[in-house]
Amino acid sequence: MSDRLPPLTALRAFDAAARHMSFARAAEELNVTPAALSFQIKSLEEHLGAPLFRRLNRAVELTEAGQALAPGAEDGFRALSVAWQQARRVLDTTSLTVTAGPALTAKWLAPRLYEFARAHPEIDLRLSAGLRMMDLRRDGVDVAIRFGYGSDQGLASYPARAEWLTPVMTPDLAARYPTPEALRRAPLIYDDSISFLSPACDWPTWFRAQGLEFTPGSGIHFSNADHAIDAACTGVGVALGRRPMIIKDVMEGRLVAPFKLAIETEARFRFLCLPEAEERPQIKAFREWFFAEIEKTAHMWDDFEIIPVKDL
Amino acid sequence: MSDRLPPLTALRAFDAAARHMSFARAAEELNVTPAALSFQIKSLEEHLGAPLFRRLNRAVELTEAGQALAPGAEDGFRALSVAWQQARRVLDTTSLTVTAGPALTAKWLAPRLYEFARAHPEIDLRLSAGLRMMDLRRDGVDVAIRFGYGSDQGLASYPARAEWLTPVMTPDLAARYPTPEALRRAPLIYDDSISFLSPACDWPTWFRAQGLEFTPGSGIHFSNADHAIDAACTGVGVALGRRPMIIKDVMEGRLVAPFKLAIETEARFRFLCLPEAEERPQIKAFREWFFAEIEKTAHMWDDFEIIPVKDL
DNA sequence: GTATCACTCAAGAATTTCTTGACTGAGGCT
DNA sequence: AGCCTCAGTCAAGAAATTCTTGAGTGATAC
Known part of the structure; x- marks a missing residue:
């Protein structure tokens, strides 16, 4: 009748039995004989002072106390198991899990994965795309790449340079709208995922940088x-794109960025990891590769005039 | 280097050590000698294949792997401990935890607690007021009393009769506004907690039941x-009150309900508990007392005309 | 009416976990 | 500098636990 935790082996046996609703299968899961399992359950029941299972002859059934214990026990052991895997993952120098927003994943990371795999064949890179800010310590993610102004408390943060945006379109459309003035009549594509930026970094801002009035229609x-x-x-319109999002399509000729004017926000991508994990070999390798890869294409924009939005 | 869970005793020792950041204090917590604890940690490190603590001479410090393991381990053991307490609570026939909205708690339950305690001195009743729907199985609550239309899936549900509302005020105000027509000019009090009712059950509805036009000012x-x-x-205005909310104040003369007309909603209070707990002695006792207590005062409203809002 | 299935029991074996008591090495105190 | 204390470690043996074996039980299925 103790108030503290019962013997954990017994609790574990109960968890398995409750999940399988069978002592025999639970015993199999734990690699022990049914007799051992039966004994463990019995000892747990003794600790509690009441039965946890009702023994029907061909099956078992949870008593009320058993029903109260089972879900929490399952949660608890799952948490322990996850924690253990986290610890093991730290030791694993061959795998690396990276989380990034869906856009960066699709437009920048995914196309370069092959490159990275070739440069580091020993590292097994996994991408986890999603906007939810993951807890690096709890969710088993090694690196997060996030866009924004970012406070990044408690994390090692390597900021990339400030991001800027410039209009991109198919060559066809570029021919049809050769000047900024003409562009105002073009079908425009709006990216709402960056509407949180302040000061705004949108179509009116870009036209303002050109010295043109523009009210979004x-x-x-x-x-x-x-x-x-x-x-x-696909040619349905003109988008205002960030560097990493457009680079691939521009390099491969699907898109062109004919106006050599870009507006720059203070927001940027940051490479984030746990401070204690900064020097893990696969994280260091990925970090160095990541920033080198950005530098590789920096020359492409040499002839762009970049105007900070805060000056507009 | 196994992928499955390590010995739980060792994991538990680690958890204590990580929480205290001291092997000696962890050993004390677990009622073992420091040597035993040291041995457990060492065996866990052997399982993992890497150290979990860095031994500085006067202190210990978590390694990266240790930092990865510690928070999850703590969560896990906490979950197990909570689960175990839940199971023990089921066996405890002396205590009973009831959750109800703040209004029912304040106006109906709390004033009757003394009565219940006298009728069942063996039961230790605890109230937990809050609107959040608690998970009876996980939050350690035995009974929930909730108001609404209620689907109550997976729970044993005992509905009370449909609820109705009638105007209440101090005797002073009642003298000043003797007729429904006059009442329209009285200062009215609105209870927004029942604005979710549909069809609505508010002042305009009540006046409509009287055959009077009324637009809320x-x-x-x-x-x-x-x-x-x-x-x-306090006499600042006239409220449209539900039966359980007004009964005490009406019986004790602070309020009167001079208009013998009430509007009835389909919504009602339900007494909820887990199906498997329905027959636990303290729950059964509380349930019977609860419904008997409602019946006790039912005669008070015998002379009221009750009009369902769906007919209005 | 027999076979089978799922769990239980008891005794002893195997394994884990603990204690004792001596040891180490660093920091603090005189 | 020298000594003490503190926190953790080690090794051997003791204690406790957990497991297996092999027989047993009773209800259901065929």
């Missing part, structure tokens, strides 16, 4: 930046 | 029903 809106760029690739 | 709004009734008690 109708247009196509996308909640993901990669969808906006994809739409531009 | 200004008035005092409360988000809790008990605050609305309390306000009526």
Whole structure:
């Protein structure tokens, strides 16, 4: 009748039995004989002072106390198991889990995965795309790449340079709208995923940088930046794209960035990891590769004039 | 280097050591000698294949692997401990935890607690007021009393009769506004906690039941029903109150319900508990007392005309 | 009416876990 | 500098636990 935790082996046996609703299968799971399992359950029941299972002759059934114990026990052991795997993952120098937004994943990371795999064949890289800010310590993620102003408390944070945006479109559309003035009449694509930026970094801002008035009319809106760029690739309109999102499509000729003017926000991508994990070999390798890869294409924008939005 | 869970005793030793950041204190917590604890940690490190603590001479410090393991381990053991307490609570026939909304708790349950304690001195009743729907199985609550239309899936549900509302006020105010027509000019108190009812069960509905037009003007709004009734008690206005909320104040003369007309909603209070706990002695006792207590005062409203809102 | 299935029991074996008591090495105190 | 204390470690043996074996039980299925 103790108030503290019962013997954990017994509790574990109960968890398995409750999950399988069978002592025999639970015993199999734990690699012990049914007799041992039966004994453990019995000892747990003795600790509690009441039966946890009702023994029907061909089956077992949880008593009320058993029903109260089972879900929490399962949660608890699952938590322990996850924690143990986390610890093991730290030791694993061959795998690396990276989380990034869907757009960066689709437009920048995924196309370069092959490159990285070739440069580091020993590392097994996994991508986890999602906007939810994951808890690096609890969710088993080694690296997060996030866009924004970012406070990044408690994390090692390597900021990339400030991000800027410039109009991109198919060569066809570029021919049809050769000047910024003409562009105002083009079908415009809006990327709502960066509407949180302040000061804003949108179409009116870009035209303002050109010294042109512009009031947004109708247009196509996308909640993901990669969808906006994809739409531009199909030629339905002109998108205002961030560097990493457009680089691939520009290099491969699907899109052009004919106006050599970009507006720059203070927001940027940051490479984040746990401070104690900064020097793990696979994280260090990925970090160095990541920033080198950015530098590789930096020259492409040498002839762009970049105007900070805060000056507009 | 096994992928499955390590010996749980060792994991438990690690958890204690990580929480205290001291082997000696962890050993004390677990009632073992420091040597035993040291041995357990060492065996866990052997399982993992790497050290979990860095031994500095006067202190210990978590390694990276240790930092990865510690928070999850703590969560896990906490979950197990909570689960075990749940199981023990089921066996405890002396205590009973009831959750109800703040209004019912304040206006109906709390004033009757003494009665219940006298009728069942062996039961230790605890109230937990809050709107959040608690998970009876996980939150250690035995009984929930909730108001609404209620689907109550997976729970044993004992509905009380449909609820109705009638105007209540101090005797002073009742003298000043003797007729329903006059009441329209009285300061009215609005209880926003029942604004979710559909069809609505508010002042315009009540006046409609009287055959009177009424458009709500200004008035005092409360988000809790008990605050609305309390306000009526101070004489600042007239409230439209549900039976359980007004009964005490009406019986004790602070409020009167001079108009013998009530509007009835389909919503009602339900007494909820886990199906497997229905017959636990303290739950059964409380349930029977609860419904008997409602019946006791039913005669008070014998002369009321009750009009379902769905007929209005 | 027999076979089978799922769990139980008891005794002894195997394994884990604990204690004792001596040991180590660093920091603090005189 | 020298000594003490503190926190953790080690090794051997003791204690406790957990497991297996092999027989047993009773209800259901065929």
